[in-house]
Every structure is written in C-alpha cells, then in structure tokens.
Amino acid sequence: MSTNPLLFVNARQVVTCAGVPRGRRGAEMSAAAVRTDVAVLVEDDVVSAVDDERALRASARQATVVDCGGGVLTPGFVDSHTHAIFGRARYEEQELRATGVPYMEIARRGGGIHASVRDLRTRGEDELYALAEPRLRALAACGVTTVEVKSGYGVTVEDELKTLRVVRRLARALPMRIRATWLGAHEIPLEYRERADGRRAYLDLLMNEMLPAVARDDLAAYADVFCEPGVFTVEESREILSGARAHGLQIKLHADELTSGGGAELAGELGALSADHLAAVSDAGIGALAIHGTVATLLPGTMLFLGKTTQAPARRLIEAGVPVALATDFNPGTSPTTNFPLILTLGVSQLRLSVAEALVAGTVNGAAALGLADRVGQIAPGFSADLALWDIRDVRELPYWYGAGRCRASWARGKPCHAHDLALPFPR
Known part of the structure; x- marks a missing residue:
C-alpha cells in the first residue's frame, strides 16, 4: 500500500x-x-x-x-470556463442593464471588457495574485477541484503575459488543478479600434508577438477567441486558432453568445475541445458540434445575470448527440459567482437537464472540455x-x-x- x-x-x-x-x-x-x-x-x-x-x-x-x-x-466539479484574474467589480453595469442599456452598447461606451482591461493594466502581478487566490479558494469551497482560468483583460503583450504568469503562480501554490487559457482575442482594444488599420494591426500583434511569447514561456494549455459579430469574425477567429494550434495549444471558442454568427460551425470545423455560451446557436452549429464531438459548454449563470429570458438549447444539443458541460463563466461583468451548485440548479431549472445530466455536465463533460476526461x-x-x-x-x-x-x-x-x-x- x-x-x-x-x-x-x-x-x-x-x-x-x-x-x-x-x-x-x-x-x-x-x-x-x-x-x-x-x-x-x-x-x-x-x-x-x-x-x-x-x-x-x-x-x-x-x-x-x-x-x-x-x-x-x-x-x-470541473469549472471549465472562468475569467478569475481581474481587479474591480463592474456593478454599475448591472444598473445600466436594468434601465434597458444592452450589453454591446455598454461595451461601445467603453464599459464591459474594456473597463476590466483599463483596470487590470494598472495592477501588478502580486496584487492580481492576492485578489485571485481567495476567489479560487471560494470555488474550491463550492466543490470545484479543477478550474480553467483565462487571460483576456490585458490585451497587450505584457499584460496578457502578466495575467498568465499569475495563473501559473496560482497553479503552483494551490492544491486545485488550474489550467490556463490564452484569450488575447477577447476584444479589440480601444486604442486599436480608433485606428483605420486597427483590426489588422491587432491581429498581427496577436499572431506575431503575443502568441509566440505565450508559447515560448509555456504559459497556457489552451487558446480561446470571442467569436461574435462586433468582436472577432469567423475568419479572424479561424486565423488565430489555427495559429495557436500550430504553436501547440489546444483550442476553444466563445461562440454564438448573443447572435448566431457561425462560431459553433467553426468550432466543429476546427475540432475544438469546446464551444462555449451558445445561447444563439443555429441548427447547423449544433450539427457541426455533434459531428466532431466538440463539447458545448453552457453558462446559464451568465444569461441569468444579464436578465436574458432565453438560455442555450441544452435539450436540443443533447438530443443531437453533443456532449454538454456546465461552467460558471466567473467574471466581474456578467457572471460574478463562484457558486458551482447554483449553476447545477440553473442547469435543471432553466436548461431542463435532469439531475444526473447536470452532474455529468459538471464533472465528466467539463473535464472533456479541457481534454482531461481520461483522468478527471x-x-x-x-x-x-x-x-x-x-x-x-x-x-x-x-x-x-x-x-x-x-x-x-x-x-x-x-x-x-x-x-x-x-x-x-x-x-x-
């Protein structure tokens, strides 16, 4: 023994x-x-x-x-989608949404992800670590033992690397299994949106500077892109994810959260580990995920907090043969919760999963969304x-x-x- x-x-x-x-x-x-x-x-x-x-x-x-x-x-539990490295909360946006201001309009005004970007850039690694550690411990106190943590609130080379170094420190210090995802393609930074050549310039930065640095320092296991009209197009997402795969990263995708834009189809085409959100996924997108075995990671806490009346079509996904996972999407703007059992509740009450389906979604299929189903x-x-x-x-x-x-x-x-x-x- x-x-x-x-x-x-x-x-x-x-x-x-x-x-x-x-x-x-x-x-x-x-x-x-x-x-x-x-x-x-x-x-x-x-x-x-x-x-x-x-x-x-x-x-x-x-x-x-x-x-x-x-x-x-x-x-x-396996929380396969979080944004746990951030500074201040964004509670003022909840009040704006309550008055009818939509998510994308808040972003257009410089809120949303842009607000978290401005804040994170002012903070050093030690401060970000001190803020993130108790958040991850709070996840563990809710039964989470494996957690994926994304970058994406830096969107400069140094700030993305800074974020991922914090994730690495956390992984070495805490007993939880912590896996890092590079999400440099979370948003086009405002300083690039203001330039005529800004989109292409930022894509070049991602592909030629940021991604090689992430891979060189072995700072992430996965790459992710926010593929959504108004953020990154399907073509841009394909370019970024193909480049990430060439650098040895496994790929994931924010897809079809607000509108059906072809993100799920792309995830299936590329054989991504997971396509996440999917509140607006099309029938064609569901079919693509089913064919390729890509996990559909559903985030019902986000839709609840945004005040949306529709959720991702979990039953259609399951009936089509798509593996379905549940995750918190823990982040300061649209899902500020570490309560994983609450996500199970929403899985049952809002997504119409059985209790057994919700449990499998939060364990085995969450592990599959991280390529860990053979051991976790x-x-x-x-x-x-x-x-x-x-x-x-x-x-x-x-x-x-x-x-x-x-x-x-x-x-x-x-x-x-x-x-x-x-x-x-x-x-x-």
Missing part, C-alpha cells in the same frame, strides 16, 4: 459518474452511477478502489479513514482523487437547495482544499 492512503467511508451515496473516459453524449449523460454502501480508497493521489465498505475496511487497515458522516461524496471527473480506479463531500443525504438535494453552501470539504489529487471562506475581495 502507498504512503498515506485515504479511505473514505460512511457516505450515504457515492456519485461516481464512472464510465467511458470521454465526453458523454445523449443517454450517456443520464448515468451518474450513484452507489451506496461503498467506500473509496485513494492511493498515490488517485482512486485505487470503489468497493464494498466492509471489504475495503478489512483490506486497507493502514489507510487514514475519512468519515463522510452520512453525507454525499461526488467527483470534484470520475470516482473510478485510475482517476485523480478529486472529491467533494456534501452535507446532504441525497444527491438530488445538490441543485435543490439553491444558493446554499453545502460543501463540507473538497480534495484535489488527494490533497485537501482548505477553502470554506466565500468572501470575495473586490477592490474599489
């Missing part, structure tokens, strides 16, 4: 999500594999057995026992020991008690995530 093995016992339910190590489609999403009267043995930071509790107690006598107290044990998202032998313990008696309570802090503890790679303070620092 390995050094310091752990044996998790006395769980009312163990939600294993065990099954094929890839994005789940269609009826596969309904199999959360809930088990009772079993224990979970962790050795060398991975799950080594999920078996009858009495048998494991007898065979693993040297293991440290973790008493789950009759709670529910699930895989740690299941409580099964050989998978990373990423676990969350909940103060409930039935997993169906997880989305039921909406907004409640029911996570008692979480572990990433068998290491405890000491993260139970939900206070978030938002500098003024």
Whole structure:
C-alpha cells in the first residue's frame, strides 16, 4: 500500500459518474452511477478502489479513514470556463442593464471588457495574485477541484503575459488543478479600434508577438477567441486558432453568445475541445458540434445575470448527440459567482437537464472540455482523487437547495482544499 492512503467511508451515496473516459453524449449523460454502501480508497493521489465498505475496511487497515458522516461524496466539479484574474467589480453595469442599456452598447461606451482591461493594466502581478487566490479558494469551497482560468483583460503583450504568469503562480501554490487559457482575442482594444488599420494591426500583434511569447514561456494549455459579430469574425477567429494550434495549444471558442454568427460551425470545423455560451446557436452549429464531438459548454449563470429570458438549447444539443458541460463563466461583468451548485440548479431549472445530466455536465463533460476526461471527473480506479463531500443525504438535494453552501470539504489529487471562506475581495 502507498504512503498515506485515504479511505473514505460512511457516505450515504457515492456519485461516481464512472464510465467511458470521454465526453458523454445523449443517454450517456443520464448515468451518474450513484452507489451506496461503498467506500473509496485513494492511493498515490488517485482512486485505487470503489468497493464494498466492509471489504475495503478489512483490506486497507493502514489507510487514514475519512468519515463522510452520512453525507454525499461526488467527483470534484470541473469549472471549465472562468475569467478569475481581474481587479474591480463592474456593478454599475448591472444598473445600466436594468434601465434597458444592452450589453454591446455598454461595451461601445467603453464599459464591459474594456473597463476590466483599463483596470487590470494598472495592477501588478502580486496584487492580481492576492485578489485571485481567495476567489479560487471560494470555488474550491463550492466543490470545484479543477478550474480553467483565462487571460483576456490585458490585451497587450505584457499584460496578457502578466495575467498568465499569475495563473501559473496560482497553479503552483494551490492544491486545485488550474489550467490556463490564452484569450488575447477577447476584444479589440480601444486604442486599436480608433485606428483605420486597427483590426489588422491587432491581429498581427496577436499572431506575431503575443502568441509566440505565450508559447515560448509555456504559459497556457489552451487558446480561446470571442467569436461574435462586433468582436472577432469567423475568419479572424479561424486565423488565430489555427495559429495557436500550430504553436501547440489546444483550442476553444466563445461562440454564438448573443447572435448566431457561425462560431459553433467553426468550432466543429476546427475540432475544438469546446464551444462555449451558445445561447444563439443555429441548427447547423449544433450539427457541426455533434459531428466532431466538440463539447458545448453552457453558462446559464451568465444569461441569468444579464436578465436574458432565453438560455442555450441544452435539450436540443443533447438530443443531437453533443456532449454538454456546465461552467460558471466567473467574471466581474456578467457572471460574478463562484457558486458551482447554483449553476447545477440553473442547469435543471432553466436548461431542463435532469439531475444526473447536470452532474455529468459538471464533472465528466467539463473535464472533456479541457481534454482531461481520461483522468478527471470520475470516482473510478485510475482517476485523480478529486472529491467533494456534501452535507446532504441525497444527491438530488445538490441543485435543490439553491444558493446554499453545502460543501463540507473538497480534495484535489488527494490533497485537501482548505477553502470554506466565500468572501470575495473586490477592490474599489
């Protein structure tokens, strides 16, 4: 037996999500594999057995026992879409939206992403780290053990590299699994929008300076583009993502959030890991995602916070055979939440997912959206020991008690995530 093995016992339910190590489609999403009267043995930071509790107690006598107290044990959640590196909050925009000012008009006035860009550029790495660390710990306190973190509020070479260096520091310091995404193509900076040749000049900066620097310093695993009319076109997105792939980055895409602009079709064409948002995805886009197995990462918290009355067509996506994931889109402007169980609630109440589908969307399919489904998202032998313990008696309570802090503890790679303070620092 390995050094310091752990044996998790006395769980009312163990939600294993065990099954094929890839994005789940269609009826596969309904199999959360809930088990009772079993224990979970962790050795060398991975799950080594999920078996009858009495048998494991007898065979693993040297293991440290973790008493789950009759709670529910699930895989740690995979939050595959966040923008957690930022400075101040943007609460004034919520009031503007309440008076009828639309998202793109706020951006045109210099708000939205542009506001976060101006703010982040004034802050150093140490300050950004100090702001981001408790936010990620708050995610861990909500059961998240793997999190993707994007850049995109710098949109200069130095500020994007600065952001990604902060993500790297966080990944080295925290027990969570933290994966970095380069999102230099989040917005055309205002200083480029004001130039006649600005779009092409910024694309050249992305392709010839920023991307090579990110790849040279190994600062990101993924590249992403905000492909939306008024931001980056399909053709521009194809150029950027093709270049990123040539530099060894896996690719993702913000697609069809506000209007159907061909983003999902592009994601399918390029074989992207995921296409995210998709509130306005077309039938052709759904078909392209299904053909290529691209994960549809849905962000219902964003649509809720924006006051939208429509959500992404989750049922159509599932029925078409597209793997569906759920994520927070944690960011200062349109989804300022770290509450992953609330996203499950919205998945059930707004997207019409079953509880099992929502659980798979937040675990296995979130891992697939990051290319990690072969090692993350299941409580099964050989998978990373990423676990969350909940103060409930039935997993169906997880989305039921909406907004409640029911996570008692979480572990990433068998290491405890000491993260139970939900206070978030938002500098003024």
